[in-house]
Amino acid sequence: MPTTEPASRHLTAELQLVRHRGVRKALHLVVLTLGEATGLSGPSVADLVVARRDSGLPVIRTKAGSLDEADALLRTINADLDRFSVEEFLAEWGHLG
Template structure:
């Protein structure tokens, strides 16, 4: 008898996730950092302001980027990263792709 549970292969075997600094010129990065600091002073939430980071999912075999989204504030980035890591551990690649609506061919 075939046991489908033994056939489950988590997406984490094929995909990696990390938080990366958003690309940009040195000036753009400085302006972004200043805006984050100013928003922190205004709101008292030093994790607020424009996101300086993206959450990126890549294929392990090729390093090809399959998903890039704004990571949000420091707190939001941590929560998003934890959620994606959990999804990669508990879903197949097909289920992960369907949930996150990755482009065809990813």
């Protein structure tokens, strides 16, 4: 039986920084800096991860985009976690995973 509890009671969302090493790290930094400086979208700075509160297991993981995009996406996801039930939230956002 579906519940009407807010999804935020069962799921949490956070940004997890993308970690690169060596040459990939330097290349990522250059492309990120150019993207931010020109206003064009650069590489994703973080992954948005929606996970179960009880186990910590990810339900959704997706690239969060630039700094501004990541912040906006996290705010939207958190608002929807408070507004929707788990079933409604997954119906709305499940395609990202």
